[in-house]
């Protein structure tokens with residue numbers, strides 16, 4: 001069972017993260033990233049995919065050439081959980 005973050009934990013998380021925004025109309029966060037080219041973007045996605053599979057927590061994402069948009073939420077609790085926190089922090093570490 002996965003629990004939603006408390007309102008406090010959620011607010012703290014949004015302050016700690018780098019460039020994430022709340023998604024309109026749903027309990028989710030999105031970060032829009034731009035890379036030098038497709039190779040850099042896909043390299044990033046590969047690293048996130050390996051981490052996501054390990055943690056059994058998967059992003060919703062969109063890619064065109066050098067742009068990647070990552071949306072995080074936890075379907076199992078219909079909102080943000082510690083799983084999103086961990087994956088968002090991983091993404092911030094590797095995105096620089």
Ligand SMILES: C[C@H](O)[C@H](O)[C@H]1CNC2=NC(N)=NC(=O)C2=N1
Nearest residue numbers: 056057058059073074075076077
């Ligand atoms: C059965 C399996 O553990 C679940 O479906 C996992 C897989 N990946 C997931 N990813 C995300 N983003 N949210 C989930 O609730 C989720 N649940």
